[in-house]
Amino acid sequence: MKIASKLYRTGAFLAILLSSAGFTSCEKSLEEEAKTFINPDDFFTNETQCIQAVNGVYQTLYSIYSSPDYWRMVDLGTDVAYSIDVNSAVQNYEFGSGSNGTGSLWLNAYSGIKNANLVISRVAVAEIDNTIKQRILSEAKFLRALYYFNLSNTFGGVPLWTQEIDINAVSSLSRSSLADVRAQIIQDLTEAEMGLPLSYPSSDIGRVTKGAAQALLAKVYLFGKDWKNAKATALKVVNSGSYSLMTNYDQLFDVNTGFKNNKESIFEVQYLREPTSNTNTRTHSQISYYIPQRDAGKRTYAGVDFGNLVVDGWSVFLPTAKLVSMFEPGDKRKDIVLGFGFRDQKFTRFPKPGYPWFGSKFWDLNANGQSSGKNLYLLRYADVLLMLSEAENELGNTAESIRWMNMIRVRAGLPELAASTTRAEITNKIFNERAIEFVGEFQRRFDLNRWGKLIEAAKSVAVDNPVGAAKVKPFHQYYPIAQEEIIKNPNLEQNEGY
Incomplete structure (x- = not known):
């Protein structure tokens, strides 16, 4: 768990570094003591500094995934969870541009992207060992892709930028198409895959691996209904031999069994409390x-x-x-x-x-x-197996689809699906399996949206969420962009319906 302490120590570091690069509010006092700042031009001079910088890009993971607003956004208003808070705007589908239900996701994700852009720009020309350089660049590209993945799943097409540019230029960018954002995510993950190792020594457990880049890339292909590439990329994870299912599902979540960073985990957000x-x-x-x-x-x-x-x-x-x-x-x-x-x-x-x-x-x-x-899981081997099952089913390869699905079912103590199971039956099984297997793991709303089933799912839980079931509409596939962001950037167009 040493990686955790490294990341924690450098949380404030990148903010200080960026502040002197013109990336913080222009209202920052010009009279603040110089010792508070680190000039990027004087940094990135050795491996240690470059690693410190990319550690700072990981900090956005905590800003996003530690937030109750994010948990509400991905599970409430779906078919897996509801809240006893009857005033929950998210589950009631009563959010709007004034209070958009996403908390600070937009700001946090773009903060991570801004930091990733700086690291990529500066490390690319740093005079350090090339293997270390490529690994750092790949870590930053994976994280940038992950943050754009969150943004695009939540808002659709969003402003896209990958360069180290002034904040004033960013604040005038218009929205790119969802296709263009996904194309950049695919490019980042494809390049990251090439420079990342399969694993790390214990001192660096928690960093992004080759398998993480491949698993997220397979998911992006799946979201784009590119079944062929989704299958091929997911198979790379399987064929690497780096991962396998835990014997029992409960082992994944029992804090007393050393479950962190286990053989099924592909990427998880690292936390540390010493009881x-x-x-x-x-x-x-x-x-x-x-x-x-x-x-x-x-x-x-x-x-x-x-x-x-x-x-x-x-x-x-x-x-x-x-x-x-x-x-x-x-x-x-x-x-x-x-x-x-x-x-x-x-x-x-x-x-x-x-x-x-x-x-x-x-x-x-x-x-x-x-x-x-x-720790909180973002990518697990079980997800890769179900992605393979879905891709094979969509490609008409029902026998292979059943094979991957049965690995999950056997672990759950369920009978294997028969060879006679039809394509439509497998589709329904995938719908249920992903709900059960990944509830609370930041996936359900995104799955329902890509399947076009959000309205159906919300209406199916009217007994628990009658207000949401009555108010959900097709435009709720995406959340509204906060009005304050549109005021700051008049080139932003609001999502339909808000």
């Missing part, structure tokens, strides 16, 4: 949103004793009845994704009669208050 010393190095608050409600005046949660756990829980994210119904009999994932009890104790209180809470997939028994050091 023995109660040290919060880098944490998030996801458990507070997913754990069962704490009993008033007690240390128990919905009637169950979690031991020494002391969490400020809001329990605002709950599984839909639709998600519960997707589980087939015998699915081992059910008691991990859904919460019916803890160890030998059954919950005595539920959100609704017969409704479960979210389960141990989201819990961290080493958390304290709102602080969890549990």
